[in-house]
Amino acid sequence: MLPISHVKGEEITEPTNTDSSNETNANNEELTDIESPITDDSSDSTDELVESPSPESEITIDSTPPSIAIIKPKHGDYLNSKVVEGTAESEATVNLCMDCTEDSAGVIIGSWVSVQPDSMGKWLYQIPEITEGSHTVYAKAIDGDGNISTINKVTFIVDTLRPQVLPAVFPKQDMTQVSLDTAIKVKISDASELNEAEIKNSINVSQNGTNVKGTTSFNEVTKEITFTPLEVLLPSKKYNVFISPLGIIDAAKNSAFPRFWSFTTVGIKSEKHQNPHGSYTNNVDTCGNCHSTHNALDANLLTTKTSTPEAVPNETESNETKELAADKFCMSCHDGTVVAPIPENSKANHTHDAAVKIDGTPSGSSCGSCHNPHLERSETNPNMAQDHITYTHKPSNPVDPNKPTEELSSKEQLCESCHENDSAEKIAHEDVEYSVFKYSKSSTATGIYEDYELCLRCHNEDFKSKYSKSADIASHYNNLTEEIKKQYEVTNGTSSFANREISTAEKNFSGHIIKALDGSPLAGHLPCAECHDTHGSNNIKQLKQSLGHENAQTFTAGDTDSKNVKVVMDNKEVEFSILSESKERAFCLACHNGTTAIYGVTGQNYDAARTEHKAYPSKSCSYCHGRGETEVEKALSAAHAPKKGLVP
Incomplete structure (x- = not known):
C-alpha cells in the first residue's frame, strides 16, 4: 500500500477500492475449497499476511521569512564601540556584510559573516579593524527551513576618538600676574558635535579647595568654551583649573581627556605694575627693597632683615646650608598675603632646599637656585626661571692660549669673569644665544632633554662628581635633545617631532617615553612634574x-x-x-x-x-x-x- 501524505492546509486520503476488496474475498473463498496439508496453524499465518491500516503522517512546509532588526547603531548614528547589535529569531543565523556594494539589480556584493543569536534572539558583532568615518552594514537572517529575511541596511559613523583640549589654554599654564577679571578659555578639537547640555560642567576653577562660581558658554563655530567668574578673582592667589570629562561629550558619547593646570593672579588690585619685583629699568631704587649698600651683612648686600647663612662644614660635600637667609627674605613677602603668593607646598614636610648658584657653586638661597629675581617678567618666562647665555668663541689670530675656543655657557662660567668692563657690549652681540632653563609640563613639554633642564642642570653627572649626594638623572634623558628635534623637523616638517611614532630604540632606552593621546605635544620623556x-x-x-x-x-x-x-x-x-x-x-x-x-x-x-x-x-x-x-x-x-x- 502506498503511504498517505498530508500537506499543511489540506488533507488528502487514499479512496477505498471496493472491487479489489471483493476480489480478495473471492480468492479467499476459493482457497477454502482446495485440499491442503496445512494444519490449523495455517490460519494464524494467514492472519499475519493481512495488512493493518497505516496511520496518517504529516509534513509541514514553512515559507514565512524570519524577522531581523539592527538595534544599534541607528541610521546616521555616531558609534564609539565598533559593535553592531540587533535581534532575530533565536534559531536563525544572522549574516552581516560590512561596507559591501549593491549593484543595479539590488544584489549585495561582498563578504558575509555569520553570527548566532542567543536564546532570547539577541545578537552582536564585534567589527574587526574598522576605520574612523562612515560605514554601512547589511544584515539578513536565514532560518532552519532556508527562508531568508528582508535585508536591513544601516549607515553610521565610527568615532572612537575622545575630544581633546588643545594646549593653547588661557590663562597659560603657570602664568602669573593674571588679571583679576580674567575669563578661562579652552578650545576643543573634535570632528563631531558636542553635547551642549553638559558643557556647563566642563570647566572647574578652584582656589585653596574652594570652587569659583561662574557661568560657562560655548562657541559652536570656534569650539571655544569660556568660563566667566561671577566675582573678580582674589589678588595674588593661585587658582587651579580642571577640565572635566563629564562636561565635554561628543555626539558619539566620547568624553574628553581631563586637563589640569594652574595660574596666579596679579598681586595688586590696580594692576599698574606688571613686574612683581618692580621695574628695574624705570626705577633703580627698586633694588633697595632687598639690598642695602651700607648696612648689609653679607657679600650679596642683603639688608639687615635677613641673617647670614650658617655655613656648612666642607661645602664641597654638600650644596645645602643650615639657614637659607635669602629664602627667608623671599618668604617674608611670599607669605600668601596681597603682596605675593605663597609657593605651593612650601610648608610641606619635605621641601626643595638645595641651594646652588647659576654657576653651580653653593649659595644661600634655594629659591635663587631656580628663580632669578632680577629678571623682568615675560609671557615666555612668567615665573622668572633661571636663564643663561651661550657663546662659541672663534679662534683668535694670532692664537691666544688664554682665550677659550669652545662654546661656553654662563651657567658654567660667568661672562664677567673675563669681560669686566665690556660685558654688556659682549652680551649684546648677535652670536650670543639667550635661553631660559625650562621646566615644561603637560601643555608645553615635548619630552626632550631641554624641556626639563631647570632640574637637570643640577641632577647630572657633573654635579654628582662635585656633590656626592646629587643624583645623576640627566643620563636617563639625554637620548632626545633639542638638536635631534631640529634635525627631525628639517626632514619631516614643522611640529612633526611631536606627531611622530615612538621608535623601538626609544622604547628600549626608556619605558617612560610615550606619545600623548590627549592632545598634549608630549612625544618623549615624561615631565618631572608628573x-x-x-x-x-x-x-x-x-x-x-x-x-x-x-x-x-x-x-x-x-x-x-x-x-x-x-x-x-x-x-x-x-x-x-x-x-x-x-x-x-x-x-x-x-x-x-x-x-x-x-x-x-x-x-x-x-x-x-x-x-x-x-x-x-x-x-x-x-x-x-x-x-x-x-x-x-x-x-x-x-x-x-x-x-x-x-x-x-
Missing part, C-alpha cells in the same frame, strides 16, 4: 600624593618607607636613602594597574601570574627593570627610564 611636586611634598623625595590623570591613585611615603644604602664612591663610603622594596612597588603600581592613565595612555597592567613576578614577589621593580651596579643606580634608572625586565 611624579614630583615642585616646591615640596609630604612624601619623601617630593613625590606627588596623587599619581595619574584618569583614575588617579593616592600615594603616601613617609620616612619609615625608605631604607639607607651605602655606596662606595671615589674610595669613600656614601649613604643614600631610597624607597623600600614594598613602597617602590606601590609607587610603580599606582600607574601600572591597567586602569590609571596619563596623557591618555593607560599604564600597562602588572601581571602577578608572570613567571618572573611569581619568582620574585617581594623584590622591588628596579631589581629587574633598573640598570646599574648598585641599588641606588637601579632605583634611579627604573624610576626615570625603566627597561625591559632583566633578572640579575
